[in-house]
Amino acid sequence: MTHNPEPAMSRTVLALALSMTVLSAAPAFAQDHAHGHHHAPGSVAAEATGAAAAVDAFHAALKAGDTAAALTFLAPDVMIFEEGGAERSRDEYASHHLGSDAAFAAASEATMARRSGWAEGELAWITSEGRTTGQFNGRAVDRLTTETMVLKRHADGWRIHHIHWSSRAPG
Template sequence: MSRPLLAAAALLLLAASPVRAVDQAAGDPVVDVAPEAQAAATVVDAFHAALEAGDTDAALMLMTEDVLVFEEGGAERSRAEYAAFHLGADAAYAGASVSTVTRRFGSANGDTAWILTEGSTTGQAGNSATSRLTMETMVLMRGSGSWRIQHIHWSSRAVPAV
């Protein structure tokens, strides 16, 4: 499937997803991942765990070869390109920061799943302390029975001053 078709399909699937009520205890994240997307959400968590552990090979194995990564206003259009540019810095930052999920939603239709996560990250970027509100969209494709990350879109902003 071409990238424009993949993006359009993901948006259509997202728009067609049923809205479900979610109970939230104080301080607990809002999590509403449909049963058919649970395995895809596990892959997203494994990807982040690999980055945090500095295991870049494991992180890369969870991505398709033609993954499309949008980060900091740029695009990396393959697993090899991501490995050559942002992967090392992403792993270093993940290992030196604490990330918290505040909301996560996910669904799937056939062999396409999407996991949408909001959260915050506090850590060290170079010599500077950072505190960011984060947004992440991951689209995953299932092939040969396993889910792989096809697209990542990360964005963040500074936590507003109190």
């Protein structure tokens, strides 16, 4: 019987999916028995502070309009989900929504209401809830936002491998 190995991308996606399943099965406030840490609801575990800093730096670069810097925080095979759509790589994101995301970030104010994060080994997830307000393209903006980012530690720092953005009108 011959074995046909899966492509590397499929293995990476499978590993991230399995990691997310394991991560989502343990609430952020659960005790990490293996390391003796307690995580409060709505907090970022000490092991995930570097990943949270990478998320913040990505957003700061977008807000500043520095799209080249923003791209450095994304893995080449990043998968971005937003409003039912998907961009399947850093290059695809750069050629489609990066510019408009930077323009939107510059024209609006985002405030964070709550953030949680956890890391195990080389993987981390950071979840954020907030509100974005302002004016963009002549229209008022007022959105409640949620964001999930999955990151992997690389030799030169944390890189974002998955983003899921969602928003809705308040009320």
